[in-house]
Amino acid sequence: MSVRVVSAVRLVQQRSIVVLIALLVALAGLIEIIRPGAVNASWVSNILEFAAPLGILAAGQTLVVITGGIDLSVANVATAAAYIMASQAPYGVTRAIVAGLLVGVVVGLVNGVGVAVFRVQPLIMTLAMGLVVTGSLNVYSQAAIRSVPGVPAVIHALGSGTVLGYVPVSLFLWAPLAVLLILGLRGTGFGRLLYALGDNLEATRLAGVRAWQVLLANYAACGLLSAVAGLVLSGTVNAADLSLATVLLLPSVAAVVIGGTSIFGGSGSYSGTIVGALILTVLNSVLTLLDVPDAVKQVLYGAIIVILAAAYTRVLGHD
Amino acid sequence: MASTAVAEAPRPAGFRFGRAARRYGWTVAVYALLALLMVITIAIKPDYGSFEWNTLTLAALPLAFAAVAQTMVVLSGGIDLSVGPLMALANVLALRAMLGHDLNYSLVVALIVLLEVTLAGALNGAIIVVTRVPDIVITLATSFIWAGLALLVLAKPTPGIPLDFQNLAQGSTFSPWVPNALLVLLVIPLVWIPLRRSRAGLAIYAVGSDRNAAFRSGVNLGWSRLLAYAVCGFFAACGGLALSMTTGVGTPLAGTYYTLSGVSAIVLGGVSLAGGRGGMLGPVAAAYILSLIPAVLIYLGIDPNYGQMIQGVLIVIVVMIGGLGVVLRRA
Amino acid sequence: MSAVPNDTPLADSAALLEASGLVKHFGPVVALRSADLRVRGGEIHALMGANGAGKSTLVKILTGALTADAGTITLGGRNRSFRSTSEARGAGLICVYQDPSLLPDLTVLQNLKLTATPITAFRRYLIELGLGGFDLQTMPRELARPTLSLLDLARALAIEPRLLLLDEITASLPADLTVRVFNVARQVRAEGRSVIFISHRLAEVSALCDRATVLRDGKTVGVVEPAQGGEERIVKLMLGPVADEVAAEAASPSAPATGAVAVEVRDLKAGILTDVTFTLRYGEVLGVAALEGQGQQELFDCLAGVRRSESGQIMVGGKTRTFRHPADAIRAGLVLIPADRLQALLRQRSVRENIALPLVNRISRWGPINTRREKRRVEKAVKRLQIDTRVQSEVRRLSGGNQQKVGIARWLVGGFQTLLCFDPTRGIDIGTKRQIYGLIKELAAGGSAVLLFTSELPEIQLACNRVIVLFGGRLVDEMPAAEADEKALLRAAHGLPAEADAEQEA
Structure with a gap:
């Protein structure tokens, strides 16, 4: 009995993902029509390379949104992680990377304490922490008199290198991470609890779950993923300035929403988010190809998110 | 008969006091905090005078409008992440149309800009109501749209707001201690008080307080939410015009700061993000507090870069105190 | 009436x-x-x-x-x-x-x-x-x-x-x-x-x-x-x-049970609840009769770890326990079935995830789930409670009665010694009600202890062995179920002494 039930859920989820993938293919087709021959292996490679930082950043966002929260500090954390990594690079690459990732974990933990222990609304907590992170980073950058630090070669290779000519190196990080997250959300106790908390916090408590532990771990994980995304991004653009990832904040939420994760929590998947991130990246590529000015690009970008979200809500009939 | 939890006797005065404290305590505390900060400022900078006060009111004016705009929507149980870009849009529209004209022409332009951006706000609300997509997603998306439009209207920061129009906010017509920037704030009660007393205003609170009960009380949920977004657009337009008056510049990228700081101000101002609870007095005071912090840092000789950090820490502390209350009550 | x-x-x-x-x-x-x-x-x-x-x-x-x-x-x-x-x-x-x-x-x-x-x-x-x-x-x-x-x-x-x-x-x-x-x-x-x-x-x-x-x-x-x-x-x-069928199953009040003490409550105080002392034995269903707001909510909340008591003791298996969180109570074997079903359920999640929730409620269980074992256990509980899962996967699509059954099934899977049922049949149709009471009796017969509050006094006799009555936060009366007809309960619940009490005691 319940087998049928579960497979029915899967079917609906998969169907919506099929729709999203179809959209992705349609966008690629559009590019091919605009400029025949443009969609080739190196284009795909490029798309994957640019989608990777967004995809990883949106991974953290997905985890938080599933619990019914939102993390508005992901971009600030990514920026800070990359900047601190770069500024620590002269003392050794390992130390630099660890320092960068640590930034993410620490900020994530503070977010987690605020949300889980002090019951602060996630929107507010992460917004405020975003301000704290950016403010602190400004102060730090003035103290570290050095000019904008360079990105170590390893990170540069991670962010923009390719293997066999076409396979981006970042894919070797992103793909295993994606598999881990997709399986983890579906098949581990921790994953179950994220959905449970997003659905009904009080019910989850009544079932004997200490919600703060789950949330704390989850926000820390989100912080860590944001830091990873920041490092990859700094490798992709080969720089780490004070506004590195700022532009990715809104897309990180948009990718999650387009991917079908409910902003109210309790349902969704990372596979959807991946497709969402790819759609946004391809969309950007289409607009660039059309030589659309940045301002118009922004307007179209916004309009398309509205249309996608509306279509999605209509199709799945959430009430 | 058994006694029940129903209290029937008229309550003693003490209860009423407790109730007043519960309802208005936070607002009073915010004003007390503002007063305390002012006292500290004057202690640090003994020659604090009307000039500094004027500077503060100028800095706080756009933020106060941003906060009030956000409050409108939050009271209705929503959130608008496009308040900043709406302000930027009003700001650049005003610059584009006013450039090189006189005061009267500028005032007409201002009215038109108010109308346009109010409509933009209403459009936010209409999309949310019609598509049923969560407000946070829609306004996130429309924030791109308004910011893009602002960039289309004006590609880069450009000065040129007519001086006479600027002086509406910059001067001190009556007394150096009553700068015009303070008087411009009167737009808020002029709109808010009649609204709050009307059925439409009550309906906005109702929708934010409990949607189901509001529906059963005969409130038209869609129109009430739309109205909240439209009024939010109006106040955002005021904020954009305030930005024009206080800086004299059209800045297409002003947006992000005001969205985030606006939300900060309403949290500090005691508006419940869950909707239905709060007023306009708190957020306005909070806007002043947030604008005062960088000034104090400068007087203290501290790097104003700490300002953002302190603003963040202040919000964290405020909300954690609020949260701590909940935690302790449970224990 | x-x-x-x-x-x-x-x-x-x-x-x-x-x-x-x-x-x-x-x-x-x-x-x-x-x-x-x-x-x-x-x-x-x-x-x-x-x-x-x-x-x-x-x-x-x-x-x-x-x-x-x-x-x-x-x-x-x-x-x-x-x-x-x-x-x-x-x-x-x-x-x-x-x-x-x-x-x-x-x-x-x-x-x-x-x-x-x-x-x-x-x-x-x-x-x-x-x-x-x-x-x-x-x-x-x-x-x-x-x-x-x-x-x-x-x-x-x-x-x-x-x-x-x-x-x-x-x-x-x-x-x-x-x-x-x-x-x-x-x-x-x-x-x-x-x-x-x-x-x-x-x-x-x-x-x-x-x-x-x-x-x-x-x-x-x-x-x-x-x-x-x-x-x-x-x-x-x-x-x-x-x-x-239902009419045939006439209500026959059960006799008081004599199992070992499951939970002992001593001088418990929380909110309106004052100095409440009683024992709950394994193998019995202890009813709680009270009008609205007489402290029964506080009592259940304290026992379930939802709120902390101000003073007094809760002893489980002879040891004093302090419940700071529902998790503490659950470890001691006390689980709560709340009146509002949706308070306990994940509406968007599947029946299976809802029932299996207690299986992942500790950090040590955050790891990979053994899907096959979980499925077996869930299906067993679903069968035992006759939960109708045809309708849809999501719990919100189930009827109220089936939702309440999912809430109970969760603890058949999760394991418990003492079931705290707070008005479990509120707003549920008569057929499902009887089923739930039947299950409660069955669980008690199987050696569990059950504390049952119901807002409908006539139902007390359907399921309970013994009844305690709360009035104004105090425990004012205790009687075997056989004597707890609606009239007697109503008097006691209003704080009136039983009619023939004086003579009988003397």
Whole structure:
């Protein structure tokens, strides 16, 4: 009995993902029509390379949104992680990377304490922490008199290198991470609890779950993923300035929403988010190809998110 | 008969006091905090005078409008992440149309800009109501749209707001201690008080307080939410015009700061993000507090870069105190 | 309950409201197949039906919250179809729901303004409901639920409706307030206006109502006069073919059990709850009888770790325990089934995830799940409770009774020693109710301890071995189930001594 039930859920989820993938293919087709021959292996490679930082950043966002929260500090954390990594690079690459990732974990933990222990609304907590992170980073950058630090070669290779000519190196990080997250959300106790908390916090408590532990771990994980995304991004653009990832904040939420994760929590998947991130990246590529000015690009970008979200809500009939 | 939890006797005065404290305590505390900060400022900078006060009111004016705009929507149980870009849009529209004209022409332009951006706000609300997509997603998306439009209207920061129009906010017509920037704030009660007393205003609170009960009380949920977004657009337009008056510049990228700081101000101002609870007095005071912090840092000789950090820490502390209350009550 | 009043319905007054052939679909689900309802002017008309029979859909259609797919409604002879609640309100149709619809963050006065309610009339009805001198500046957020229900009722009455719908309003009212509501309803009738009364409590229906329309599976299956021995017929109509089965299973109060002590409560104090001491044994169902708000919520919350006690001890297996979190209570084997099913369930998640939730409730269980083992355990529980999972995967698509079963199944899988059932059958139809009580008895027979509060006193004897009675936060009486008939419980729950107590004790 319940087998049928579960497979029915899967079917609906998969169907919506099929729709999203179809959209992705349609966008690629559009590019091919605009400029025949443009969609080739190196284009795909490029798309994957640019989608990777967004995809990883949106991974953290997905985890938080599933619990019914939102993390508005992901971009600030990514920026800070990359900047601190770069500024620590002269003392050794390992130390630099660890320092960068640590930034993410620490900020994530503070977010987690605020949300889980002090019951602060996630929107507010992460917004405020975003301000704290950016403010602190400004102060730090003035103290570290050095000019904008360079990105170590390893990170540069991670962010923009390719293997066999076409396979981006970042894919070797992103793909295993994606598999881990997709399986983890579906098949581990921790994953179950994220959905449970997003659905009904009080019910989850009544079932004997200490919600703060789950949330704390989850926000820390989100912080860590944001830091990873920041490092990859700094490798992709080969720089780490004070506004590195700022532009990715809104897309990180948009990718999650387009991917079908409910902003109210309790349902969704990372596979959807991946497709969402790819759609946004391809969309950007289409607009660039059309030589659309940045301002118009922004307007179209916004309009398309509205249309996608509306279509999605209509199709799945959430009430 | 058994006694029940129903209290029937008229309550003693003490209860009423407790109730007043519960309802208005936070607002009073915010004003007390503002007063305390002012006292500290004057202690640090003994020659604090009307000039500094004027500077503060100028800095706080756009933020106060941003906060009030956000409050409108939050009271209705929503959130608008496009308040900043709406302000930027009003700001650049005003610059584009006013450039090189006189005061009267500028005032007409201002009215038109108010109308346009109010409509933009209403459009936010209409999309949310019609598509049923969560407000946070829609306004996130429309924030791109308004910011893009602002960039289309004006590609880069450009000065040129007519001086006479600027002086509406910059001067001190009556007394150096009553700068015009303070008087411009009167737009808020002029709109808010009649609204709050009307059925439409009550309906906005109702929708934010409990949607189901509001529906059963005969409130038209869609129109009430739309109205909240439209009024939010109006106040955002005021904020954009305030930005024009206080800086004299059209800045297409002003947006992000005001969205985030606006939300900060309403949290500090005691508006419940869950909707239905709060007023306009708190957020306005909070806007002043947030604008005062960088000034104090400068007087203290501290790097104003700490300002953002302190603003963040202040919000964290405020909300954690609020949260701590909940935690302790449970224990 | 009070004596059945002898007001015969007006002989042949014209129908005030006539609804016929109402149909409503929600996607593939049929909520109403063919509902007919005829309410005369000046009568109190009950609307009865098991859960999912279509009562609330019918009410929503009558009040304009939903529109019917087919069928007609006439009010006072005119064809009507309301597109909104305010339109229905304008025509004199108004509904008071179980959960009050006053806005928590507007003052009562503002609430009245919002709904354009005349204030003098509102005040007059407040006095009649025993709330004279009420401060209109109060915010509903600050008020207790029974008060809110009365305010909501007074607000509805103030517009002098032609037809007043009371949707389970008495479910959250203590007995004394229920009486006041009844008096007002009779007064409305005396003025020639009509009331539609919806309640699961047969006693209330037969005390108050002139006629009753019974719905089953979205269809009107009969109209009965409850006062003239119609109760049995109503039950039969509501249950349909199952009725005979249930009737056969007569209530036979169980004897006190003599198992080992499961939980010992000593001098417990929390909120209104004061110095409560009792023991709960393995193998018994201990009933808690109390009117609304006498400390039973506090008692259950303390035992379940939802709130902390101010003083006193809770001993489990002879050891004193401190519960700071439901997790602590669960480890000690105490699990809670709350009255509000949705408080305990994940509505968007599958039945399976809901039932398996306790299996992942510790950090040590955060790792990979053994899917096959989990499935086996869940299916066993589903089978044992006969949960109907055909409908849909998501728990929100299940009926109320099935949802409550999912809440119980969770602990069959998760494991427990003591079950704390807080009004587990609130708003559940009779058939499912019996099933749940049957299960509770079965669990006790299997060696578990059960603490059971139910707001419906007659049900105590259905399931319990022994009863404790709370009044004003104190434990005022204890009796074996055999003596705990409704009359005895009612007296005790109102803080009165048992009639023959003095002589017997002496």
